Each structure stands twice: as structure tokens, then as C-alpha cells.
Amino acid sequence: MSGYLRLVSIGYRRRLAYRGGVFSLIWLYALTFGVMICFWRFIGAGTEGETMRGFTYPETITYLFLAVLIRNFVNSDLDIRLATKISSGAFAGDLILPLNPILGNVAESIGTSLYMFTWGSLPIGAALMPFVPLVGTTLARLPAFAGTLVMAAAMNIYINYIAGLMSVWTRRIAGVLALKACLTLVLSGTLVPIAFLPDWAASLARWSPFASLTHVPVLSYLGKLSAGDLTAALAVQLAWMLVLHVLAAGLWSKARKRYAAYGG
Amino acid sequence: MLLLQVWKPSLRSATADATDLWLALAAGLANELMLATPVLAGLGLLAGGLSAARQFVLGYAYLRLVRSLYGLLLSGIDEIPRLALQGDLDQQVVLPVNWVVAVALSRFDPSRIGSTTFALGLYILYASGASGWWLAMGAVPFAVLTAASLHLATSVTAAFWFPDPRNTLSASLERVTEFYQYPEGIYPGWLREILLCLPLGAAVYLPVRVLGGGPPYLVLIQAVVAVLCWAAAIKHADWSWRRYQSAGGA
Numbered sequence: 075m076s077g078y079l080r081l082v083s084i085g086y087r088r089r090l091a092y093r094g095g096v097f098s099l100i101w102l103y104a105l106t107f108g109v110m111i112c113f114w115r116f117i118g119a120g121t122e123g124e125t126m127r128g129f130t131y132p133e134t135i136t137y138l139f140l141a142v143l144i145r146n147f148v149n150s151d152l153d154i155r156l157a158t159k160i161s162s163g164a165f166a167g168d169l170i171l172p173l174n175p176i177l178g179n180v181a182e183s184i185g186t187s188l189y190m191f192t193w194g195s196l197p198i199g200a201a202l203m204p205f206v207p208l209v210g211t212t213l214a215r216l217p218a219f220a221g222t223l224v225m226a227a228a229m230n231i232y233i234n235y236i237a238g239l240m241s242v243w244t245r246r247i248a249g250v251l252a253l254k255a256c257l258t259l260v261l262s263g264t265l266v267p268i269a270f271l272p273d274w275a276a277s278l279a280r281w282s283p284f285a286s287l288t289h290v291p292v293l294s295y296l297g298k299l300s301a302g303d304l305t306a307a308l309a310v311q312l313a314w315m316l317v318l319h320v321l322a323a324g325l326w327s328k329a330r331k332r333y334a335a336y337g338g
Numbered sequence: 339m340l341l342l343q344v345w346k347p348s349l350r351s352a353t354a355d356a357t358d359l360w361l362a363l364a365a366g367l368a369n370e371l372m373l374a375t376p377v378l379a380g381l382g383l384l385a386g387g388l389s390a391a392r393q394f395v396l397g398y399a400y401l402r403l404v405r406s407l408y409g410l411l412l413s414g415i416d417e418i419p420r421l422a423l424q425g426d427l428d429q430q431v432v433l434p435v436n437w438v439v440a441v442a443l444s445r446f447d448p449s450r451i452g453s454t455t456f457a458l459g460l461y462i463l464y465a466s467g468a469s470g471w472w473l474a475m476g477a478v479p480f481a482v483l484t485a486a487s488l489h490l491a492t493s494v495t496a497a498f499w500f501p502d503p504r505n506t507l508s509a510s511l512e513r514v515t516e517f518y519q520y521p522e523g524i525y526p527g528w529l530r531e532i533l534l535c536l537p538l539g540a541a542v543y544l545p546v547r548v549l550g551g552g553p554p555y556l557v558l559i560q561a562v563v564a565v566l567c568w569a570a571a572i573k574h575a576d577w578s579w580r581r582y583q584s585a586g587g588a
Contacts, residue, residue: 105513
């Protein structure tokens, strides 16, 4: 266990050297949120005070603001880390460590996510919050928000792990990762709230594992989930995690047999 | 002929593996659909009917077309900071063609074929009825030239003046470009003025105004701005080039 904790610490400290980058991140996110606010204010103005598919304008902005910040740290670099190591042959080095090679890479990515939370999402959120029209939450909703967030982070690790392992079968993983990024961004509600998608796409998103990544935590923050809905959402997250676990384990057993380290 | 020799290897390398090529094409198209999601979702909620929706899609499609064409043909420009940092620029400067052109053509990105097709389809679908649609279409190369000039200026600055592993300058240009994918009308007055004064304002907003019934000479202004931007960017690149110190395989 101490070996994995050390890897978490390494994943965190490796990025710590670049913490000055938080200022450029704040600047870049300010531009992104600037466009987003202008766009949705214009769209919202057309609805003349009514809600847009159940969301007021400040709720829409809060939804997207939180979704982007959550994705910033929940989406670890596990997929790229695994893909790079597998394609370069460096993964052979992980196989001779006295640790499970996959769990070792997961531990390093958790360290990276912790860094992205403390030196990314948290300061960006604090710096830009005064300039963004947000709605608050209640103390009672925070435990549910935190619970769904932890589940989302765990699910994301499995999804990235599966995507990263694909590099055993393809030479250039960029296409697979780009497809995964598209699916994740659209179906998780990071680009637009899921309720704003066409009905068929919204249904698809709600049934997919991606909705659990940002849509569910944000809805629990906004108080849009009743106690029953929240229990159901947590159960769905758990069920998807089990499915992804089985899928990931099966894929790893096949990948291990196929993997041929040829280095650099 | 020499330029073709420079371009051919990047084309061959990008199309060497059929699976990778198909994956890249699918990823490019999926990426384009993903980027269009807010616009398409917004249209469903937009007041003002077809004309407002058309105004939205036209500007969006025009900018996406310009960006896709830039990415497809000239995105090697974005590699300048990495090449300079690693000393690999040496290989480009010994070629008997201008080094900027050699670098620009060194990366053919097939994933942008899907994006270009999507943007072109969207543009033709929404612009074909407009009066100046062929004029705006003819202005696309100038808009691409403006985009290339801005990318060249930021890449050269990042490579020779302010090396930055986080590529803040290029990332800032990308984020500022995002403002232009929506009609100028959605921004407050002061921001609209700033956006229009920047080179991308001339590259994107002027042809879109022509599509909306504006005077055709706006396209001429756009072309002049594009040529001036390119001349300035090349001058900046040649001037900055003197600071290059080959680091050699760092």
C-alpha cells in the first residue's frame, strides 16, 4: 500500500514544478467562460424570463461552470500515460516493479488529479467566481455532491484505463483518445446541459456511463435531484462502475498476452 | 516542385496506415460535431426563427471552414516552438525553400478532412441562398492566410522570445478565436468593437456581413488585411530567426 501512496505523491509532485501555470490557466479559462456567458445570455434573452428546458440562465451558467471545473480534475491523464508507455515500450519497466502495473499507473494519475484540483479547479473557481453569475447550494446538498463526485472520479479512471489500453491494438492512439474525448464531453453534459440536447441524444446520454461523470454531480449541487432520484443516480453509478470493472479486467487479460515491448 | 517534395512525405506519413487514417477521419468528424453541439443545441432555444438561426450557423460554419483548412494544410506552423526547443529546426532551414513555408507544409493532418467537409457542407447548406455567398467563399483563402499569420506570429514569439512549455500564447489565440464562432450581435458593444478591430474580425466578420447583405467591398478590405498580416508575420519570423540557437536533440 505504501508503494501506491508513494506513486500518488510522485504524480502530485511531478506537476508541482509547474504550479506557476495556474495563472495562465486562470487567463485561459476566463476567455472560455467569457464566450460561454455571452452565448448563453443571448440564448437566454430570447426565452424572455422563462426557463430553458428547466434551467434558468444562472442555473445554466452554474451547470457549465461546474462541469468544466469538475472535468478539469476528474479527467486524469491515465489514458495518455498508459498509451505513451505502451507505444514507447516503457511499460515493460512497470511490469518488473513489485506492484500491480495498472494500479501503479492509476495511483500516479490520482496524484495528478489531486494536483489539478488543488492547483487548477480550486484557484480557477475562486478567481473567476466573482465575475460569473452563479447560483449557490445548501449545506445539505454538499454530501451528495461530494459522493457523486468521488464516484465520477472512479468511473473516469476506468474509462481512461480502457481507452489507454487500446494502444496495444492501434499504432496511433490519438484517434481513439479524440473519439473518447468527444463522447465524454458531449454525453456528460460538459459542453451543454444534457437537457438541451435533442431528445434522442439526451436519452442516450442519460443511459450512458458518461452522464455520471459531470451531469449527476452538478444536478445534485443544484438540487435538481429528489432523494429518490439521487439514490437511483448513485445506484446507476455503482452499476456502471461494476460493468466498467469487468470490461477493464477482461481487456487487461487480453492486452497482457498481446503486449510486445519493442522500446522507443 | 520543391514545395511538393517537402509536402509529399507528410502526406505519405499521415496516410501510411489505413486503420489510423480511418480513425483520424472519424475522430475529426466527431470532434467537429462535438464543437457544433452548443450551436446546434442553442438553435433549438433561440428566439427569432430561421433568420436568427441562419445568422448563427453562417458565422460558425465560416470560421470552422477557415480553421479546418488551416489545420489540414498549414498546421505545421504550430510546431515551430517544439522544433526550436529541440533543435530540430536545423533540418528545415537547410532546405532550399523558405523555412517558414517548409515548416508550414510539414504536417498534413488527415483528421481535418472530416472537419473541412462538415464545415463546407454546413456553409453551403445555409449560405447558398445568400446574395454574396460566392464572394464570401472566394475570400476563404484570405481568411486562412490571416489565421496562418496569427499562428506564425504567436509560434515565432513563443519559440524565440518567450519560450513557455505551457504554450500560453498559442492557447490564448485559440481561445480568442472561439469568440468569432458566434455572431457579433451576441457580444456587448465594447467587446464587439475590440473583436472587429482585431485581424480575425476582418477575416471572419467582414465576409459574414457580406453574406448578410453588406457591401461587397468589405471582402477587399479583408484581403488587404490578410496580405498585410502575412507580410508582418514573415518579417517578424525573419527578424526573430536571428535569435535561434540550435539546442540539438535536447
